[in-house]
Amino acid sequence: MTLVRTSLDRRNFLKSSAMAGGGLIIGFSWLAGCESAREDAAHIPDEWFDINAYLKISTSGAVTIRSPNPEFGQNVKTSMPMILAEELDIDWQSVIVEQAPFNTAMFDRQFTGGSQGIRRAWPALRMAGAAARQMLREAAAQAWQVPVAEITTQAGKLHHAASGNSAGYGVMASAAAGIAVPQEVELKQVRDFGIIGSSRRNVEGENIVTGRPLFAADFNREGMLIAMVVHAPAFGMTLKSVDDSAARQMPGIRDVFTIRTLEHDYARNGFDVDAFPDLVAVVGETTWQVMNARQALQIEWQAFADHMQTWDARGTPQQRLVPAGLENTTDHARQLRAAVAAPATERRRDGDPEAAFSRAAVVIERSYSAPFLAHNPMEPISCFAHVTADKAELAGPIQAPELIEQTLAARLRMPIENIDIRMTRMGGGFGRRAYGHYLVEAALISQRANAPVKLLYTREDDMTFGVYRPMYRASYRAALDANNNLIAFHVKAGGIPSSPLGNSANRFPAGAVENFLAEQWEIESNITTGAFRAPGSNFMASAEQSFLDEVAEAAGKDPIEFRLELLRRAKENPVGTNNDYEADRYAGVLELVREKSGWGQETADVHRGVSAYFCHNTYVAHVLDMALEDGRPSVQRVCCAIDCGIVINPDAATNMAEGAIVDGVGNALYGSMTFKDGVPERNNFNNYRMIRMREAPKAIDVHFVHNEIDPTGLGEPPFPPTFAAVANALYKATGKRYYDQPYLGDQRTT
Amino acid sequence: MPLFNLKINGSRHTVDVDPGTPLLWALRDHLELVGTKYGCGIAQCGACTVHVDGAATRACAMPVSAVGERAVTTIEGLSANGDHPVQRAWLQHDVAQCGYCQAGQIMTAAALLNTNPQPSDAEIESAMNGNICRCGTYLRIKAAIRTAAGSA
Ligand code: FES
Ligand code: FES
Numbered sequence: 001m002t003l004v005r006t007s008l009d010r011r012n013f014l015k016s017s018a019m020a021g022g023g024l025i026i027g028f029s030w031l032a033g034c035e036s037a038r039e040d041a042a043h044i045p046d047e048w049f050d051i052n053a054y055l056k057i058s059t060s061g062a063v064t065i066r067s068p069n070p071e072f073g074q075n076v077k078t079s080m081p082m083i084l085a086e087e088l089d090i091d092w093q094s095v096i097v098e099q100a101p102f103n104t105a106m107f108d109r110q111f112t113g114g115s116q117g118i119r120r121a122w123p124a125l126r127m128a129g130a131a132a133r134q135m136l137r138e139a140a141a142q143a144w145q146v147p148v149a150e151i152t153t154q155a156g157k158l159h160h161a162a163s164g165n166s167a168g169y170g171v172m173a174s175a176a177a178g179i180a181v182p183q184e185v186e187l188k189q190v191r192d193f194g195i196i197g198s199s200r201r202n203v204e205g206e207n208i209v210t211g212r213p214l215f216a217a218d219f220n221r222e223g224m225l226i227a228m229v230v231h232a233p234a235f236g237m238t239l240k241s242v243d244d245s246a247a248r249q250m251p252g253i254r255d256v257f258t259i260r261t262l263e264h265d266y267a268r269n270g271f272d273v274d275a276f277p278d279l280v281a282v283v284g285e286t287t288w289q290v291m292n293a294r295q296a297l298q299i300e301w302q303a304f305a306d307h308m309q310t311w312d313a314r315g316t317p318q319q320r321l322v323p324a325g326l327e328n329t330t331d332h333a334r335q336l337r338a339a340v341a342a343p344a345t346e347r348r349r350d351g352d353p354e355a356a357f358s359r360a361a362v363v364i365e366r367s368y369s370a371p372f373l374a375h376n377p378m379e380p381i382s383c384f385a386h387v388t389a390d391k392a393e394l395a396g397p398i399q400a401p402e403l404i405e406q407t408l409a410a411r412l413r414m415p416i417e418n419i420d421i422r423m424t425r426m427g428g429g430f431g432r433r434a435y436g437h438y439l440v441e442a443a444l445i446s447q448r449a450n451a452p453v454k455l456l457y458t459r460e461d462d463m464t465f466g467v468y469r470p471m472y473r474a475s476y477r478a479a480l481d482a483n484n485n486l487i488a489f490h491v492k493a494g495g496i497p498s499s500p501l502g503n504s505a506n507r508f509p510a511g512a513v514e515n516f517l518a519e520q521w522e523i524e525s526n527i528t529t530g531a532f533r534a535p536g537s538n539f540m541a542s543a544e545q546s547f548l549d550e551v552a553e554a555a556g557k558d559p560i561e562f563r564l565e566l567l568r569r570a571k572e573n574p575v576g577t578n579n580d581y582e583a584d585r586y587a588g589v590l591e592l593v594r595e596k597s598g599w600g601q602e603t604a605d606v607h608r609g610v611s612a613y614f615c616h617n618t619y620v621a622h623v624l625d626m627a628l629e630d631g632r633p634s635v636q637r638v639c640c641a642i643d644c645g646i647v648i649n650p651d652a653a654t655n656m657a658e659g660a661i662v663d664g665v666g667n668a669l670y671g672s673m674t675f676k677d678g679v680p681e682r683n684n685f686n687n688y689r690m691i692r693m694r695e696a697p698k699a700i701d702v703h704f705v706h707n708e709i710d711p712t713g714l715g716e717p718p719f720p721p722t723f724a725a726v727a728n729a730l731y732k733a734t735g736k737r738y739y740d741q742p743y744l745g746d747q748r749t750t
Numbered sequence: 751m752p753l754f755n756l757k758i759n760g761s762r763h764t765v766d767v768d769p770g771t772p773l774l775w776a777l778r779d780h781l782e783l784v785g786t787k788y789g790c791g792i793a794q795c796g797a798c799t800v801h802v803d804g805a806a807t808r809a810c811a812m813p814v815s816a817v818g819e820r821a822v823t824t825i826e827g828l829s830a831n832g833d834h835p836v837q838r839a840w841l842q843h844d845v846a847q848c849g850y851c852q853a854g855q856i857m858t859a860a861a862l863l864n865t866n867p868q869p870s871d872a873e874i875e876s877a878m879n880g881n882i883c884r885c886g887t888y889l890r891i892k893a894a895i896r897t898a899a900g901s902a
Contacts, residue, residue, distance in 0.1 A: 201844045208849035209840045209856060210832040211785020211825030218784040226779070251751065251768070288768065288775040378789055378797065378850040378884040427787075427850030428884045459790045651844055655890065659847055662886025685794035685882060694875045696888040 002187040004127055013124075014131050018177035023058040023170070024135070025177070028128040055084065055128045057136075061156055061170030063090055065125075066098040078203050079648045080121050086195045087129030087188060089153040090169070097203070122711050130185040132176070139175035140167060190646060190708040199651030204425070216396045216424040217382040219454055224384070225254055227283045227445045227453040228290045231276035231465060232301050234678030235527045236326045239278035243298035247282060250296060252289035254451075256282050259444045261437055266410060267312035271403040273435045274309075275466045275528040281441075283449045287456060323524050326678035329471075332496055333369070335523050336473035339494050340367055344519035347505035350575045351515035356488035360479030364554050367476070368543035370741040372496075372673040373469035373532055374680075374688060379427020380462040385442035386452035387412060392419045394439050397426035404436030411440050412447065430663075431531035435467045463688060464680040468673055469532035470495040472539040476547040479515075484555035486566065489513040493540065494521035497529060502536035507614060508586060509548070511579030512566035527675065533663065534615055534716035538723070541613040542668070542741065545724030549609070550737065559610050559728070560594050563587075581614045588705050589621040589641040596703050597623035597639035606636065609728025613721040617712035619643040619705075622661070624697075624725035626733045633733055633744070635665055635697040638725070640718060642702065645709035654702045657718045661700055664722025666691025669744045689742075754814050758783070759827025769815035773807075774798045776814045777824060785825035785853045789882070796881030799854040799861075800824050806861035806877075825853035828860060836860045839898035847885035855881050859895050868899055 006014045015027040056064040065084055081095035133153055140158040141148035144165045152159050159166045207214055232238060244256035259281050262274045280299060284290040303326060308319040357363055383396030392412055398404065401421040409416045426433055442455035457465070474493035481487045489509055493501045499520035510516050532538060552562035564587055569575075571583035590612050593599075602608055605627055612621035620643075625636040638661050647653050670689040674681045682688035727738040751766050758781065765771075765780045772791075777783040777800070786809055789797030793811040800809045801823040828834045836859050846852045855878070862869055862877040869877065874895050883891065 201841065202846060204849065205841050205844060205846060206832055208846045208852050209825075209837040210828075211783075211853045213784050215787075215850065217788065220782065220784075286767075286771075286775065286779045288771045288779070292768075376884060378787075378795075378848065378882070380788070426848060428848045430884075456788075459792075459795075655844060655847060655887070658889055659886035662888060663884075666886070684792055685790045686792060690882050690884070691886070692880075692882060693878045693888040693892065696886065700889060 002189070003184045004123075004187060005184055006127060006131060006181055007183060012181065014128060014181045016135065016177060016179075016181050018174060019056060019058060021059075022174045023056060023177070024132065024173040025054055025056050026128050026132050026181075027054045028124055029053070053124065053128075055132055057132060057169050057173040057176075059170045059173055061094075061168045061173075062096065063088070063094055063156075063169070064096045064098055078200055078652060080125060081203070082195050082200055082648055083122060083125040084129040086193055087126045088133050090156040092195050092200060094156065126187055127185060130187050131181060134182050134185055135176040135179045136169055136172050138179050139172040140165070143172065143175060196646065196648050197650065200649055202652065214425045215379055215382070215427050216384055217379060217427070217454070217456065219384040219395055219424070221384065221386065221452045224452040224454055225283050225285065225449060226287050226290050227281055227442065227449070227455045228294055228458070229259070229279040229281050229441055229445075229455070229461070230294055230297060230299065231279055231461070233464075234301070234326055235275055235466065235675070236303055236324060236678040237301040238304045239280070240300040240302040242280050244280075246296040246298070247293040250289065250293045252285035253293045254283045254285070255449050256280065256293070256297070257448055259441060259448065261440050261444070262407070262411070265310055266407070267310045267317045269312050269403065269406070271400065271435050271530075272407055273437045273467055273528050273530065275526065279441065281445045281448075283445060283451075283453060291458070321524065322526050325526065327525060327527060327675055328677065329371070329674040329681075332471055332675070336369060336471065336494070336496065339521050339523060340473060340475045340492065342521065344492055344494065344521040346517070346519050347501060348510055348516060348518040348576075350510070350513070351488075353488050353490055353515040353517040356515035357477065357479045357490070360487060361482040362480040362554060363477060364480070364551055365475070365477045366547055366550060366739065367473060368546060368739050369473045370471065370539050370542065371671070372471045372527070372529070372675075373667060373671050374463050374673050374682070375430045375432035375467070375532060376463060376688065376690065377426070377428030377430060377432055380459050381438045381455075381457040381465075383438045383442040383455045384452070385439070385446040385455070387443050387447040390414070390418055392443055393422075394420065394443060395422040395424050396436075396439055396442070397424050397429070397433050398436045398439060399426070399429055399433040401436070403434065404439050407436075408440055408443055412443055430533045431535065432467060435530055459685065460683040463683050466528035467530040468527065469538070470498050470500070470529040472500045474500065474540070474543045476543065478547070478551045480551070480555055484557065486513055486551065486555070488515035490517045491544070492519040492521070493543070494523065496523045496527070497525040498522055500536040500539040504536060504540050504580075504615070506578050506580040508570065508581050509544075509566050511574045511576055511581075511583075512570035514575055516575065533660070534720045537613065537615040537716075537720045541611070541615070541720030542723030542727065545611040545613065545721060546727045546738070549724065549728045549731070558600075560590055560599060563590055563612065585619050585643050585705070586612065586614055589619045589643050592641035592703055592705060593621040593623050593639055596641060596701065599623060607729050607732035609725045609730070609732060611721040611724035611728060613717070615720060616716050617644075618714060618717035620717045620721050622718075622721050622725040624722070624729045626726075626729035628733055633730055635695075635726070637699040637701070638665075638697045638722070639701045640703065641705065642714070642718065643705035643707070644714050644717065645707065645711040647704045648711055650704065653704070653714055656714050657702045658700045660716070660718035661722050662691060662696050664719045665697060665726055666695070668723040668726040668741060669695070670742045672742050754817070756814070756817055756822060757819065758822045759824060765814065767814055769813060771814045772810050773800070773812045773814055773817060773822065774809035777809060783824050783826055787850055787853060789851065789854070794880075794882075795851070795854075796858055797851050797854040799857040799881065801857060801861055804861065804864055806858045825857060828857065834860060835898040836863065836894070839894040842897060843890045843894040845887050845890040845894050847887055851881065851883045851885070855883065855891055859891070859898065863895070863899055869895070
């Protein structure tokens with residue numbers, strides 16, 4: 001039996017009240033359950049006690065949860081009701097999920113990023129569901145005058161076997177609202193789960209296959225106008241002048257004006273993007289009219305000079321340089337190569353790496369690179385806004401409304417309470433939708449046009465606006481002694497404009513090697529970048545896991561066995577104390593993938609690569625089978641083992657892993673954004689190569705480790721290890737090592 | 751602007767637009783049929799796929815003036831109750847992730863099965879290669895098409 005407390009230090013995670021017209025409401029805190037920190041009550045931030053989600057049981061028995069979590073394809077609208085229904089003992093399909101509007105006092109702190117959606121929801125939903133069930137049982141016990149312990153529940157009904165009494169939850173809901181929230185609630189045992197762990201279909205499936213309006217681009221409102229913006233054609237450029245006389249004369253055009261997304265001295269947060277602060281906005285009646293009018297604009301752009309930008313560094317304004325220049329990918333590549341040899345910032349050191357390298361029998365030294373990437377979510381950026389004198393209403397696909405509301409408030413000169421952000425379903429995100437500049441743009445346009453507007457980006461606008469995955473390069477050195485033991489490891493990783501090492505300096509193989517050094521460096525740029533599916537990790541995994549393959553080969557060891565040996569070392573006799581992974585679980589996915597893939601038993605025409613990585617609290621290992629078809633590499637199968645704790649909805653989890661693997665194969669082989677004189681050289685799907693059905697793996701087998709650990713993320717972790725699985729398999733297929741992404745170049749051959 | 755009388759999902763609709771307006775925008779902006787999506791505007795992604803006289807057609811690349819008397823079917827008109835075999839197969843395989851590409855995928859798949867009720871894997875790949883799914887649901891799309899072919 002697992003008991004959890006519903007309060008701490010007289011502060012409550014749950015609050016109950018009666019519904020108007022009858023029924024029970026349990027308000028709960030979305031952040032309630034970060035177990036690890038709970039032991040130390042003093043350090044729990046106050047907002048963990050903010051009631052920001054609720055569960056309603058009406059007198060008809062209808063169950064609604066209002067969640068502060070947006071949906072971008074990860075199926076949380078299905079998994080969340082499953083978790084709740086499990087503890088509440090109801091049919092999960094009878095649970096209605098409402099998306100909480102962003103800005104009311106009750107619902108704040110919304111962020112689905114870093115694969116945290118389910119991780120956060122898990123303890124909170126379980127606690128709320130279990131508390132409601134307990135209160136309903138107590139209400140029934142009082143009504144029937146029987147001991148509460150004798151009341152059982154099943155599929156939304158309360159039963160008392162001895163007296164033969166039974167009632168639906170709805171009947172007892174109002175009475176339950178009068179019962180105090182229990183101080184402790186009992187959670188189900190994992191082995192008793194009936195809903196969690198069984199596959200359920202996406203609740204939006206029907207709406208999707210029938211084409212119902214679900215996305216911001218589908219939004220409509222009486223009197224709504226269409227808006228588009230034109231941004232500078234190149235990074236490093238800004239607006240000089242606009243001649244809109246011809247555009248204004250075109251049919252359906254209501255207005256043309258310029259907007260500035262951020263005031264120059266505004267203290268930007270990490271999610272404010274303004275490579276292109278000055279935009280020309282065209283507002284008209286229909287999309288096609290606005291698209292045509294854009295063509296008729298005569299705009300002059302000019303290169304900007306070096307300038308400082310104000311950033312909000314945790315409350316303190318900080319000045320950062322935005323370098324002038326029209327940058328080129330060929331120069332970037334040269335800068336990256338030069339930086340590899342230059343001094344860097346140390347992030348971790350164990351032992352005496354230099355001494356170990358000098359006494360090594362063999363030193364292996366390699367370096368790896370990856371290009372800028374555009375997110376290219378299938379739904380280009382779009383956002384609805386209606387701003388009036390005292391109120392702003394927005395509806396858009398935004399991953400983190402709280403990251404843009406400050407900016408909106410400052411820019412509209414309006415209190416935050418008057419800004420209402422409704423989150424629409426996201427047509428893909430991959431990190432792009434954490435950067436809500438388009439909400440600000442839509443709002444400014446609506447304010448100026450004095451009308452509700454829907455801002456639409458064309459694919460070209462979307463792809464050339466920035467917020468790319470940074471360009472990276474990492475160099476590695478490994479030292480083997482005469483017995484082929486790995487005695488030293490050195491990683492030095494950097495990028496334009498940020499290093500991929502991020503928070504991974506203490507990850508494997510740190511902790512498994514006596515002498516270890518991790519360093520990072522960065523190169524300034526005016527090209528704007530941001531989070532991209534498993535930020536940093538997506539590159540670190542590709543480089544490190546390719547390198548380890550080569551080191552294993554040099555040591556004459558099987559690549560899986562080589563990794564397991566290191567993990568045994570990290571487990572039994574770890575180097576350093578701050579090792580950010582559990583060696584057992586890491587080894588667990590490698591062992592599972594070895595077994596499930598039939599490692600070592602492949603036929604001669606199959607070329608196999610292995611790769612494993614840990615990020616976002618989840619462990620993943622892949623074995624990828626490559627074949628050559630008419631000399632062209634073709635991915636036949638990916639066998640994948642995942643340890644993400646308890647799997648709530650296995651089929652949905654499998655779908656997500658499949659998607660991340662396909663994305664990884666696509667970006668490893670083809671993904672790339674390049675620049676010439678500041679101009680993004682790819683602007684649509686005719687020149688940015690996306691993986692298509694023919695190039696996707698022919699089969700993907702996903703296997704989960706079964707354990708009773710609280711669920712962790714799944715949207716991102718299978719992505720990073722895919723790259724090196726591709727590279728290592730390509731090596732087996734072609735005899736050639738692949739160091740630079742995209743491995744097969746980015747031009748279409750099919 | 752000229753008037754165009756279009757046959758869409760079995761009924762007649764008149765739109766008053768510039769002749770060069772792509773069918774996609776006539777559907778989305780003028781007829782409130784927003785199931786057909788914009789993804790690229792240059793016939794490279796398939797998000798906007800509709801049927802024109804039964805053939806899968808990129809609505810972003812077909813001007814309204816070129817439609818003429820031909821019958822247009824959009825995702826909203828593919829079946830009365832969302833029960834076209836392809837739609838049913840899509841639900842059975844729980845294909846969608848974000849869902850944005852799926853109307854186009856379904857329309858391309860339905861057109862394929864109309865002309866080729868038992869496609870091989872290679873034929874499926876070649877018919878579907880013009881439809882991008884950024885979420886990477888290709889394996890499920892392929893499986894759903896096989897299921898729909900079996901049940902048709
Ligand atoms: S929008 Fe028509 S094919 Fe992409
Ligand atoms: S399901 Fe998201 S693009 Fe296909």
